[in-house]
Amino acid sequence: MLDIQTIREQPDRVKQAMLHKGEKETSIVDELLVLDKQWREAVAATDRLRSESNQKAKEIGTLMSQGKKAEADELIKFTGESKEKIKDLEEQLQMLTAKRDLLLYRIPNLPDDSVPVGHSPEENLIHSTWGEPISNQEWRRPHWELAEEKGWLDFKRGVKVTGAGFPFYVGPLARLQRALIQFFLDEANDAGYTELQTPFFVNEDSARGTGQIPDKEDMMYVVPRDEFFAIPTAEVPVTNFHRDEILKETDLPVKYVAYTPCWRREAGSYGKEVRGLNRLHQFDKVELVHIVHPSTSYDALESLRSDAEQLLRKLELPYRTLLMCTGDMGFTQTKKYDLEVWSPGQKRWLEVSSCSNFESFQARRMQLRFKNIEGQIEMLHTLNGSGLALPRIVASILETYQEPSGKVLVPTVLQPYMRAKELS
RNA sequence: GGAGAGGUGGCUGAGUGGUCGAAAGCGGCAUCCUGCUAAGAUGUUGAACCCUCAUAAGGGGUUCCGAGGGUUCGAAUCCCUCCCUCUCCGCCA
Secondary structure, three states, X not given: OOOHHHHHHOXXXXXXXXXXXXXXXXXXXXXXXXXXXXXXXXXXXXXXXXXXXXXXXXXXXXXXXXXXXXXXXXXXXXXHHHHHHHHHHHHHHHHHXXXXXXXXXXXXXXXXXXXXXXXXXXXXXXXXXXXXXXXXXXXXXXXXXXXXXXXXXXXXXXXXXXXXXXXXXXXXXXXXXXXXXXXXXXXXXXXXXXXXXXXXXXXXXXXXXXXXXXXXXXXXXXXXXXXXXXXXXXXXXXXXXXXXXXXXXXXXXEEEEEXXXXXXXXXXXXXXXXXXXOOOOEEEEEEEEEEEOHHHHHHHHHHHHHHHHHHHHHOOOOXXXXXXXXXXXXXXXXXXXXXXXXXXXXXXXXXXXXXXXXXOHHHHHHOOEEEOOOOOEEEOEEEEEEEEEHHHHHHHHHHHOXXXXXXXXXXXXXXXXXXXXXXX
């Protein structure tokens, strides 16, 4: 959610940003400003009347204690009448607030000036590439073929037990995942992140805090009986950790890492894109979150990206980093990098991390603030990025470390965790 | 899951219908004092929103005593629903 102040003062800048983010209409900005004006007038009117009524109610108390019943009765008549009026005004105000907020929630975050303007994925900027993507090796098989043949991945039983998109990882592959999680967490700890183990279910307030509801409600699994949501990413519990809190400036920056499973309904996904481990309903992910002083959030974004990139480098998996253009980066971000790992068996890039700055967009919604050295209260900036999402890393390892014989080697950094040099 | 108790400001904790945004203590901050590892004195000290205003300082107003409703001219105080905490029982890794 944007600061209403920004919209009041720079409506044209907001409209421009909306167009750059691919919105077709900017008229809601004007609608919002009209409503905002009405809302403020209504607030003023309500407050004035209430003030008057409060004043009189106090006098009644005094008069009563002095035994001046007749005078008190007259005032009671007056306050009794204003009570009705206040009720009407309050109803009006509530309606205006709801309408205003509805529009406010529909206005996207403003892209940073360093973000390329564009409307399609083709306009994303290739920020950098690392390693040599393997091509011309037709013998390399996609991970699902190899892994199912070896019995390391069991989709069929996953379907039997739960449904599509809930595979079993068996033996070496289960251990590879555990090794990756451990490796990612250890690296993050070394880089100064505080590890959190979080709830895997959250309540409605938390889902709203990070913006999963109202608009992305359909992505989450719901536990109706207890009104919980299965988390679609650790971002939800981790960022909500400090919801409604005022941190001290001296505590900043705050950096968290958390491993969690993630559940996503992924309604509407199908076909080649979702083969094998490419897209699942349940997957594991290690998530990095920064909560920082507003003046440092863009430096934090670079450091977050670099932390995630280091993991791929240590795993020796060729990857590229994209700077997402305005139209491809989503509603809540001001700047976003995607990390894509090369999948030589599928001959395509797979997104394994997405590092974003939200500035105060999430923080405002969550009332996540800090008290600065002068004692004033300001919104914090939040950032997050995957470090990293497991299934596509596993896919890429199965294809990159594959040998013509079908043997799969273990990346050097994982060998101590796996206590083995190859998967078997 | 059953029975009981309770949820007040950064913390402890008073307050059971009117002058209570809330006593007191602790903590924090500021100043002063003291030459000794910290003590004392004085003052100050919650948040959100609206208006005023030079996007200053300051001022005015409204709301917030777990959350949401209700009763009342008036609610931290009374009633209802929900959430949470504690104690006992039950169950359980």
